[in-house]
Ligand SMILES: Nc1ncnc2c1ncn2[C@@H]1O[C@H](COP(=O)(O)OP(=O)(O)OP(=O)(O)O)[C@@H](O)[C@H]1O
């Protein structure tokens with residue numbers, strides 16, 4: 001992103017550099033404030049992750065941004081256009097792959113894409129060509145002539161995403177694109193997202209999985225009960241919550257006090273003694289090092305070996321969403337406070353395609 005030229009109106013230049021800008025966005029269902037004053041700034045050309053548990057308000061927020069739901073308060077602009085006043089303009093630039101799929105079960109993959117292509121105004125040959133291209137790119141060529149109701153969950157998500165990028169949108173909303181998918185299918189969807197972004201599309205991705213946001217997003221907002229409780233680059237966010245835990249099982253219980261000291265020193269972190277007398281757990285927090293969690297864990301293991309401590313078993317776990325929430329809510333002085341993580345020089349744009 002270039003810096004705004006001095007002659008441009010500062011408000012306009014901000015608006016054009018941001019794919020999404022919301023302030024105090026609210027949606028109320030009865031007495032339930034599903035989205036309760038959300039401020040977001042999503043730079044163009046990036047994947048922005050919105051991370052939150054069931055009922056956090058992710059889908060509701062996305063629907064307002066995609067003009068499918070009218071906000072009850074606050075403002076939202078997409079590429080500088082108001083989602084209420086300029087809804088038609090916004091709609092022309094965005095596409096949504098919903099949590100609940102939108103393709104027709106009884107049609108084949110090809111039929112779905114060609115039909116949607118025709119609805120978008122493509123000629124039949126153009127729609128056929130685009131459809132074949134996408135089916136090929138998404139590894140669905142063999143399934144092209146099968147009814148979508150016979151697709152697996154992973155194939156189903158892929159055809160959904162294909163349907164939403166028939167016309168390359170400037171902004172793509174992906175609402176929990178991989179919930180319920182196996183690791184291989186998740187990886188395929190992630191590759192697709194990276195490919196879409198490399199074409200210049202901005203992606204707003206909602207997810208319940210920290211590792212998914214980590215894989216794809218450059219910035220992440222964590223939302224809970226309709227509010228943003230933390231926001232920042234993924235590096236900063238992870239550093240604030242710890243990037244994983246190392247679980248170690250020793251052969252000899254009497255070596256545990258020694259192992260505890262070695263791990264604490266190697267990882268510069270607190271070590272918990274598990275109820276099992278040979279087991280320890282340490283958080284890999286990334287403080288004071290640029291190493292990834294796996295590398296830090298590997299070094300800690302090497303230190304244990306050097307100290308003559310026999311390790312029977314070890315595992316490295318990603319911090320779960322629970323741990324993220326615990327860390328974030330623990331660090332909040334009051335519920336209204338938002339953790340603004342310290343930005344690092346790390347990824348301010350794009351994905352690791
Ligand atoms: N149309 C609706 N009418 C009434 N309440 C709604 C409606 N849509 C959502 N809600 C409520 O708003 C809150 C936020 O729901 P939302 O679907 O946005 O959550 P989410 O973060 O997408 O959750 P999930 O991860 O389960 O998809 C929930 O309490 C939900 O019950």
Ligand SMILES: [Mg+2]
Nearest residue numbers: 058059060099
């Ligand atoms: Mg949802």
